[in-house]
Amino acid sequence: MREFLIAGNWKMNGSSAASDTLVSGIVDGIPEGGGFRLLVCPPFPYLASVAIQVSSSAISLGAQNVSEHKAGAFTGETAASMLKELGCGYVIVGHSERRAIFGETSEQVAAKYIAAQAAGIVPILCVGETLEEREASATEDIIDGQLDAVLDAAGVDSFASAVIAYEPVWAIGTGMTATPEQAQDVHRHIRVRLAEQNAELADTVQILYGGSMKGENAPGLLSMPDIDGGLIGGASLKADDFLAIAAAAAAAH
Numbered sequence: 316m317r318e319f320l321i322a323g324n325w326k327m328n329g330s331s332a333a334s335d336t337l338v339s340g341i342v343d344g345i346p347e348g349g350g351f352r353l354l355v356c357p358p359f360p361y362l363a364s365v366a367i368q369v370s371s372s373a374i375s376l377g378a379q380n381v382s383e384h385k386a387g388a389f390t391g392e393t394a395a396s397m398l399k400e401l402g403c404g405y406v407i408v409g410h411s412e413r414r415a416i417f418g419e420t421s422e423q424v425a426a427k428y429i430a431a432q433a434a435g436i437v438p439i440l441c442v443g444e445t446l447e448e449r450e451a452s453a454t455e456d457i458i459d460g461q462l463d464a465v466l467d468a469a470g471v472d473s474f475a476s477a478v479i480a481y482e483p484v485w486a487i488g489t490g491m492t493a494t495p496e497q498a499q500d501v502h503r504h505i506r507v508r509l510a511e512q513n514a515e516l517a518d519t520v521q522i523l524y525g526g527s528m529k530g531e532n533a534p535g536l537l538s539m540p541d542i543d544g545g546l547i548g549g550a551s552l553k554a555d556d557f558l559a560i561a562a563a564a565a566a567a568h
């Protein structure tokens with residue numbers, strides 16, 4: 316059985332003090348039971364202090380972005396090797412905000428995915444459609460395009476060390492959530508697409524749901540056979556909210 320991954324994407328929120336409080340609250344409240352892993356992805360300036368806070372806990376550390384370049388004259392960028400040095404085990408790549416606001420292309424996302432893996436970091440590859448695309452019945456085509464860019468560049472076997480997050484753009488930060496059935500359909504589609512190239516591997520890949528996941532809707536979403544956790548924005552900013560999702564994962568396992 317696949318383990319659940321409950322990942323908090325703090326985005327550009329918080330302060331040093333808020334980050335300390337949030338992490339201590341999570342560390343102190345980890346639910347009993349197994350079958351799940353917790354991950355926090357703070358803004359870059361807080362990675363080093365959060366790394367110390369989580370070092371004696373079972374919580375993993377991740378970053379929200381990474382450069383596709385190894386090193387050099389790339390002002391403002393952060394190399395995967397630097398994240399690794401800080402203790403990051405994961406990094407989010409291709410979040411819809413990076414694609415839409417910062418113009419990241421699927422090819423660039425694939426290059427970031429490869430850079431992360433080369434440094435020994437597990438990329439969390441985000442894919443998802445906008446509302447217009449869903450209404451035009453283009454959801455699967457959009458997901459396939461985003462996935463294929465990585466499959467073509469890195470190969471299916473690379474997914475042995477990667478996580479996928481299905482994040483319908485229309486459900487991110489909007490309070491709208493895909494129904495468990497809507498999410499399950501897309502998760503299944505993603506797994507089948509991987510299985511066309513490597514069925515055994517496809518069965519082991521964690522596919523997270525992201526889009527206004529909260530304590531209230533987590534049990535329904537996590538009960539779906541192909542939903543292996545969540546990538547959580549808003550509800551990852553308060554320890555109790557995040558822990559409620561963790562508790563749903565512990566109960567669903």
Ligand code: PEP
Nearest residue numbers: 487488525526527548549
């Ligand atoms: C996200 O941006 O990764 C996300 C899922 O945000 P929210 O939970 O706030 O919708």
